[in-house]
Amino acid sequence: MKIIRSMVLVSVDEASLEHGAEKVFHAFLEEIEEFGLSDQIAVSTIRDVGVHEDVPVVIVYPDAAVYAPVRVEDVHTIVEEHLVKGNIVPSMLTMMRGLTPEVAWTRERRGALPVQKRIVLERAGIVNPASIEDYILYDGFQGLGKALTQMKPSEVIAEVEKSGLQGRGGAGFPTGRKWSFVSSTPGDIKYVICNADESEPGTFKDRLIIEGDPFSIIEAMTIAGYAVGAHEGYIYIRGEYPVAYRRIEHAIHQAEEHGMLGNNIFDSGFSFHIHPHAGAGAYICGEETALIESLEGKRGMPRARPPYPTTYGLFGKPTLVNNVETLANIPAIIRNGGVWYREVGSPKSTGTKVYTIMGNVNFTGVIEVPMGITLREVIDIYGKGMKNGKKLKLVQTGGSSGTIVPANLQDTPMDFDSFRNAGVSLGSGALLICNEDTCVVDLAKVILRFFRNECCGKCTPCRIGTLRLYEIMSDISEGKGSISDIDEMLKISEAMSEVSNCGLGQTAPTALLDVLKYFREEVEAHITDHVCPVGVCPITAHVPELLPVP
Amino acid sequence: MDQAIKQKDFDIVELVNDAIEKHGNTRDAVVPILSEINHKLGYIPSSALPEIRRHIHVPQEGVFLADSHLYSAASFYHLYSLKPLGRHIIRFCESAPCHVVGGREVIQAIQDELGLQPGETSDDKNWSLVMTSCIGICSVGPVFLVDDDVYGNVTPERVSEILAKYQ
Numbered sequence: 001m002k003i004i005r006s007m008v009l010v011s012v013d014e015a016s017l018e019h020g021a022e023k024v025f026h027a028f029l030e031e032i033e034e035f036g037l038s039d040q041i042a043v044s045t046i047r048d049v050g051v052h053e054d055v056p057v058v059i060v061y062p063d064a065a066v067y068a069p070v071r072v073e074d075v076h077t078i079v080e081e082h083l084v085k086g087n088i089v090p091s092m093l094t095m096m097r098g099l100t101p102e103v104a105w106t107r108e109r110r111g112a113l114p115v116q117k118r119i120v121l122e123r124a125g126i127v128n129p130a131s132i133e134d135y136i137l138y139d140g141f142q143g144l145g146k147a148l149t150q151m152k153p154s155e156v157i158a159e160v161e162k163s164g165l166q167g168r169g170g171a172g173f174p175t176g177r178k179w180s181f182v183s184s185t186p187g188d189i190k191y192v193i194c195n196a197d198e199s200e201p202g203t204f205k206d207r208l209i210i211e212g213d214p215f216s217i218i219e220a221m222t223i224a225g226y227a228v229g230a231h232e233g234y235i236y237i238r239g240e241y242p243v244a245y246r247r248i249e250h251a252i253h254q255a256e257e258h259g260m261l262g263n264n265i266f267d268s269g270f271s272f273h274i275h276p277h278a279g280a281g282a283y284i285c286g287e288e289t290a291l292i293e294s295l296e297g298k299r300g301m302p303r304a305r306p307p308y309p310t311t312y313g314l315f316g317k318p319t320l321v322n323n324v325e326t327l328a329n330i331p332a333i334i335r336n337g338g339v340w341y342r343e344v345g346s347p348k349s350t351g352t353k354v355y356t357i358m359g360n361v362n363f364t365g366v367i368e369v370p371m372g373i374t375l376r377e378v379i380d381i382y383g384k385g386m387k388n389g390k391k392l393k394l395v396q397t398g399g400s401s402g403t404i405v406p407a408n409l410q411d412t413p414m415d416f417d418s419f420r421n422a423g424v425s426l427g428s429g430a431l432l433i434c435n436e437d438t439c440v441v442d443l444a445k446v447i448l449r450f451f452r453n454e455c456c457g458k459c460t461p462c463r464i465g466t467l468r469l470y471e472i473m474s475d476i477s478e479g480k481g482s483i484s485d486i487d488e489m490l491k492i493s494e495a496m497s498e499v500s501n502c503g504l505g506q507t508a509p510t511a512l513l514d515v516l517k518y519f520r521e522e523v524e525a526h527i528t529d530h531v532c533p534v535g536v537c538p539i540t541a542h543v544p545e546l547l548p549v550p
Numbered sequence: 551m552d553q554a555i556k557q558k559d560f561d562i563v564e565l566v567n568d569a570i571e572k573h574g575n576t577r578d579a580v581v582p583i584l585s586e587i588n589h590k591l592g593y594i595p596s597s598a599l600p601e602i603r604r605h606i607h608v609p610q611e612g613v614f615l616a617d618s619h620l621y622s623a624a625s626f627y628h629l630y631s632l633k634p635l636g637r638h639i640i641r642f643c644e645s646a647p648c649h650v651v652g653g654r655e656v657i658q659a660i661q662d663e664l665g666l667q668p669g670e671t672s673d674d675k676n677w678s679l680v681m682t683s684c685i686g687i688c689s690v691g692p693v694f695l696v697d698d699d700v701y702g703n704v705t706p707e708r709v710s711e712i713l714a715k716y717q
Contacts, residue, residue: 014687014690014700014702015687015689015690015702017700018690018700018701018702018703198686199683199684199686200684201645201646201647201683201684201688202645202646202647202684202688203684203686203688204686204687204688204689207686234578238686239585239627239629240629240682240685240686241686242698277578277581277582278581278582278585279581279627280581280584280585280588280627280628280629280630281627281628281629281630281682282626282627282628283683294581295578295581296577296578297577297578297579297580297581297606297619297623298577298580298619298622298623299622299623299626300626300627356688356689357689358647358651358688358689358691359647359650359651360650360651364688364689364690365689366689396646400645400646430647430688432646432647432650434650438650442649443646443649443650446644446645446646446649447646449644450644450645450646450683453683454683456626
């Protein structure tokens with residue numbers, strides 16, 4: 001038997017790969033082989049550690065020393081000093097802002113950054129996502145065991161309802177209530193679908209959850225299946241996430257081998273099977289009825305609702321559709337109880353929220369924090385301030401379908417209620433932070449182009465609306481707009497919001513409406529003065545004299 | 551992409567048979583089957599559609615499928631192409647998060663370097679430039695893919711160096 005005395009984990013998220021993580025990984029293998037230590041030291045990979053600078057990160061257990069950034073040329077020193085001689089190399093320990101060298105060690109990790117609270121991402125970046133043993137070691141499958149052996153399905157649902165968990169896919173519907181709808185619909189065949197078709201620009205939390213902790217989704221789906229009376233589950237993963245697909249496929253296989261999934265789980269008599277399913281590139285498939293159509297092998301076009309999937313879903317059967325982050329909360333809720341979960345976050349929005357931070361800040365990446373912190377805190381504490389000392393102009397929250405928050409509203413607490421009252425959407429948790437160099441016309445144009453491309457074409461208000469809005473905004477950015485365009489855009493937006501078939505059309509004009517609400521003067525400057533105040537738009541009308549005469 | 555298959559003449563019957571064997575002949579296998587063919591050939595040839603339909607269309611089991619259903623699905627999804635693309639495919643993220651951190655300048659540099667407009671394939675069939683929506687790596691934007699390789703934090707200056715790797 002091999003006795004592993006030490007373990008080296010190399011981060012292999014995209015940012016790390018970009019900075020040579022693969023070479024570092026192989027260099028560790030070679031160096032360890034060179035020193036004849038292959039039998040004693042394991043080298044493995046971890047996915048995202050939640051930060052995207054100073055990567056790759058290398059964690060050496062059992063000392064939990066965190067080295068970053070590690071280059072190939074550093075590997076020899078780390079192996080020789082740390083793994084052979086047993087001396088941690090202080091000069092190479094991470095200087096990463098906020099990420100303390102203890103991060104990987106503390107069992108009760110508060111997170112990689114101050115006041116982070118991790119429930120969903122508790123294990124991501126700590127365990128090897130390809131190892132079911134790692135998952136079990138970190139409380140994995142305890143929730144499932146408790147549910148199957150000590151609780152009735154109705155008690156599981158009651159616990160989820162007690163937790164106050166609201167869906168984390170964007171709409172924020174109470175999860176427990178959705179479960180009880182599916183549970184109370186009669187039928188022998190029901191389905192559980194994990195919606196991992198995360199295509200909202202700026203949102204990559206679900207990717208990090210699946211890639212970092214795939215077993216939690218398997219456990220949660222099985223608990224959900226037990227609670228609502230389903231025996232089949234699908235994980236619909238967007239086609240652009242091949243790593244996540246492979247991780248899930250592997251995790252399903254391992255869980256089946258260990259009897260945590262499949263027939264007669266834990267000898268409880270309950271059987272549950274999960275099928276991974278890759279999408280093929282369509283934003284609209286994140287909408288639950290479009291996702292179901294796509295799963296059935298058709299164009300991913302939303303169905304008219306009602307009937308809702310809870311009564312008429314996949315293949316016409318009652319179907320529970322939950323987002324990845326929603327499901328990732330479930331094992332901890334069952335393990336620790338709904339009351340425990342309620343203590344995190346704000347009274348009406350319980351638990352934590354995973355945010356992705358990007359744009360013009362010093363520090364981009366992912367954080368998980370209790371509900372209710374403010375944008376200013378996000379930018380100052382986690383974003384480490386604005387890049388190059390520029391001024392904050394606006395934040396787009398919740399991805400392309402989300403709202404735009406001007407700098408003067410950055411102290412609004414981020415929870416479902418406060419945001420709703422301020423007319424802001426929390427959505428998928430994407431926070432795109434934009435500085436003063438951002439032109440709102442250009443930004444709106446890019447966002448509208450996205451919706452023009454992604455509209456499924458089924459309903460007219462969305463199909464024509466997204467195209468017209470993009471055309472008008474494009475004209476304005478080229479100095480060809482007229483002042484009546486603003487009214488026309490408002491009219492189209494209103495029609496789209498009210499009569500579009502699904503959320504895509506209803507929310508496509510959100511950012512545009514906010515631009516017109518908070519930055520109307522800047523839009524008007526493009527139209528009346530033919531000037532882009534920030535100097536981004538390709539306006540030529542005001543500088544014709546500079547162009548050579550043909 | 552499997553270059554070996556791409557370069558010699560492919561046998562569509564065999565390809566479809568393999569895919570059916572792997573994914574089954576149920577309706578929920580349609581997207582995985584199309585994905586597999588697209589992945590292997592770089593596109594979905596129209597001759598594949600009746601071949602797939604032959605397997606999945608089982609009226610006695612109440613499953614009716616026409617070629618047009620398959621065409622409808624194949625033409626809907628962004629990852630599919632119905633015509634052959636170049637040897638290397640650049641997928642450039644044109645969504646807002648990449649755009650605001652400098653994507654605009656990078657796509658211009660790519661277009662200048664290759665002399666291609668978005669959606670075009672070069673005359674020597676070496677390159678296709680495809681615009682794509684967010685690929686979920688926003689924290690290191692601007693981002694693009696060359697085939698399966700990810701490039702993040704790209705600046706216009708780095709473009710020619712990256713593309714040179716594929717010449």
